[in-house]
Amino acid sequence: xxxxxxxxxxxxxxxxxxxxxxxxxxxxxxxxxxxxxxxxxxxxxxxxxxxxxxxxxxxxxxxxxxxxxxxxxxxxxxxxxxxxxxxxxxxxxxxxxxxxxxxxxxxxxxxxxxxxxxxxxxxxxxxxxxxxxxxxxxxxxxxxxxxxxxxxxxxxxxxxxxxxxxxxxxxxxxxxxxxxxxxxxxxxxxxxxxxxxxxxxxxxxxxxxxxxxxxxxxxxxxxxxxxxxxxxxxxxxxxxxxxxxxxxxxxxxxxxxxxxxxxxxxxxxxxxxx
Numbered sequence: 484x485x486x487x488x489x490x491x492x493x494x495x496x497x498x499x500x501x502x503x504x505x506x507x508x509x510x511x512x513x514x515x516x517x518x519x520x521x522x523x524x525x526x527x528x529x530x531x532x533x534x535x536x537x538x539x540x541x542x543x544x545x546x547x548x549x550x551x552x553x554x555x556x557x558x559x560x561x562x563x564x565x566x567x568x569x570x571x572x573x574x575x576x577x578x579x580x581x582x583x584x585x586x587x588x589x590x591x592x593x594x595x596x597x598x599x600x601x602x603x604x605x606x607x608x609x610x611x612x613x614x615x616x617x618x619x620x621x622x623x624x625x626x627x628x629x630x631x632x633x634x635x636x637x638x639x640x641x642x643x644x645x646x647x648x649x650x651x652x653x654x655x656x657x658x659x660x661x662x663x664x665x666x667x668x669x670x671x672x673x674x675x676x677x678x679x680x681x682x683x684x685x686x687x688x689x690x691x692x693x694x695x696x697x698x699x700x701x702x703x704x705x706x707x708x709x710x711x712x713x714x715x716x717x718x719x720x721x722x723x724x725x726x727x728x729x730x731x732x733x734x735x736x737x738x739x740x741x742x743x744x745x746x747x748x749x750x751x752x753x754x755x756x757x
Contacts, residue, residue, distance in 0.1 A: 488657030490664060490695065491572030494564065504723045505569040511690045511697070511721050514566075519685065519717045520734050522741050524705070527551065528712045530744035534607060542610040544705060545677045548714070549579060549613065550606030550747050551740045552700065556672060557602060557752045559733045563672050564724040565695035568655045571724065574695065577602070580668035581675045583617045594620045595668045602752025606744075609751065631666070654693060669694025676701045685717035697721040 486493035496502035508514040524544070531547045556562050556577050563574045577600045582593045596616050600609065638646060653659045664670040669691050678685055678701050685703035690696065703715040716737070720730055736755070740746050746755060 491574045494571045505566050510692045514721050514723050516722045517719050521715050524741045525712045527741045527744045540614050546610035546613050550609045553751050555737050558755050561725040565697045566723045578671040579673045580671040583620050603750050606747030669696050674699045679704045685715045697724050
């Protein structure tokens with residue numbers, strides 16, 4: 484009987500440590516590692532400004548940073564793994580989740596956009612898809628996830644608790660239907676929070692035990708220092724999917740791409756040869 488899930492391929496641990504870790508540290512929230520890094524995006528900013536002179540839409544620095552991080556994911560495949568049901572899996576796709584507000588106010592609703600990435604797209608095509616999805620959500624004021632949650636949360640409290648436990652049981656076995664997982668940010672490869680858009684520095688953000696998401700990154704304010712354009716990224720990762728050395732090398736790759744943004748004009752799924 485196959486151990487694969489519909490959203491991931493089972494990975495047999497190659498050593499005893501990785502085999503026992505999902506049992507000793509059962510929850511994602513107790514397996515977190517946190518890494519904060521300042522990225523020099525001087526060249527990336529120039530690239531975006533140049534591209535915007537020829538594009539029919541406005542590419543933002545957030546769009547470019549998202550494409551950069553997606554490129555890292557394709558080049559560092561262990562980052563696309565997750566632990567569920569005490570097993571390690573490699574996700575069958577790369578996806579990114581980010582939030583969009585219809586306006587910048589305390590009571591404005593936050594809509595989560597889940598975007599599955601086409602590895603044949605380049606950074607510009609991904610940026611346009613993001614821009615279109617954000618415009619659509621702001622215009623319509625809702626998305627599929629919101630509609631699903633509105634139906635579920637009408638249940639009385641006692642029934643909602645039973646339903647939640649049942650969903651977690653299905654989640655453990657990988658049996659949740661795609662109608663739940665495809666629009667749920669907890670099932671994405673990378674969850675992004677652009678705190679710079681609200682004039683904030685990056686910060687630590689916890690992972691969730693529910694779902695399969697193993698990486699959350701917050702993006703802080705972009706600032707100028709000594710002739711350089713800098714942005715701070717803060718990443719929270721599940722250490723059961725890879726070790727610290729692998730995470731550090733992945734962040735170093737992010738800096739390499741930021742310094743050589745023409746890489747983003749290639750297919751996102753293309754492996755970089757440094």
